[in-house]
Amino acid sequence: MRQVLICWGGWDGHQPEQCAAVVSDMLKAEGFTVRVEAGTEAFADPAIRDYSLIVPMLTMTKIEKPEIENLELAIRGGVGLGGFHGQAGDSFRDCVQYQYMIGGQWVAHPGNIYDYTVNIVKPEDPLVTGIGDFPYRSEQYYMHVDPNNEVLATTTFTGGHDAWIDGHVMPVVWKRRHGQGRVFYSSLGHQAAEFEVPQMREIVRRGLVWAAR
Template sequence: MAPRLLVHTRTTGYRHDSIPAGIAALRTLGDFEVHATEDPAALEQPLDAYAAVVFLSTSGEILTPAGRERLAAYVESGGGFVGVHAAACTEYDWPYYGDLLGARFARHPPHQPGKAVVEDHDHPATRHLPAVWDFTDEWYDFRTNPRGRARVLATADESSYEGGGMGADHPLVWCRGHGEGRVFYTALGHAREAYEDPAFRAHLLGGVTWAARLPTP
C-alpha cells in the first residue's frame, strides 16, 4: 500500500490561489496516496495511518481543540509534519503550534525574484540545489529566528531583493525533531508556478519524504 499523506488546506485568513496547484503537485511527486481536505474534523480522527500531515498554505485558526490534541499526540509519538509557505501564518492562538513549527510569520515584501543560500546540502530537500538558488517568492520574515531550535537548511539573501526585515541571518527552510516526530518547513511556495518548477518540486518531495521517514527517489 502506498504511504498516505493528509494534506490540510483550510484557511480562515488569506487564501492562496496556488493551493490547488500544490495539491496536484503532491499527488504527482511520489508514490503517495493523498487525502486533501479543508475539514477540521479530519484532524480529530486518529492520524496514525498517515506517513505525514502536510499543512499547505493554511492560514488563521483552523483546528478544533480535539484536532489540536490529535496533531500534537501524532507528532510527539513519531509522526511527520510538513509546513508549506503560509503554514507559518496558522494557529497563532495555539502556543504549541509555534513551538512545533519553529517560528511564526511576521510579514513579507512584495512577490519578487531573490536568492536563497543553501547552507546544508546534507538533506533530501536541498541536496539537489545549487549553493545559491534563484527563486521568486514572498521572502517571509518571521517573528523569531528558529536557529538554535531547528536545523536551518537555507536562508534568504536579503541583498538580492527589496524589503527584507531579518538581516544577515534569515532562515527560510528548516527541519527539526519534535518529541519522536519530524517537522519540515519551507517558506517558499507562494505562486502556482512554484509547483511546476522542477527544483521546487524536488525540494518539496525531499521535505515530505524526510518528515515521513520514506526513501527519497
C-alpha cells in the first residue's frame, strides 16, 4: 500500500493541524496509508525514501540540514512532493534547496483577503480538466516562481492595492519534476474552510494523487 507523510507546524494562522486532518482524510479515501507528524524531524527519517508522497504543511519554519538533505534525496529518487498555499510555498524562507524543489516562494498578498478569479490555462490537463475558471475569495498570492514549472492555472492582479502590478498574471497551480519525483503546488488554501470550495478541493486532490509515486 502506498504511504504518505504529512508534516504540519509553523504559523497557526494557516491552521496546519486542521488542514493536515482534511488532507489525511482525503488521501485515505484514495487508498493511501497516511503518517501525520508535527514538526520537521520526520524529514530526516531514511524510511521516507520509500514513501509515495510527502506533503509539507509548515509555514515560516526552519529545517535542519540533515532534514532537507534527506528530503531532497527522497524527492530526487522518485517520492512525490505536493502542497498548497503558504504551508508549502512559504515553508522555509532561508532554504533555497527546498524552494528549488517546490518551484516557488511566496513574497506578498496585496490586499490580503478579497475576491479574485482563478483562470485555468491548460484545460486539457487531467489535473484541471472539466473545472474551468472560477471565482475565489482568499489571499491572492504574489510569488517568485521557477520558469521550469508547467503552469495549469493563473490569476491576474488588478492593481487596486499595488498599482505597479496591475495586469500582472501570476501562476496559481503548477506541476513539475525534481529528479525522478513529481511535484505539485497550488497557492489556494489559506485555511481549512477553503477546502469547502469544490474546485479548490478537487485540484488539490488530483494534484496530490498525481504527484504520488
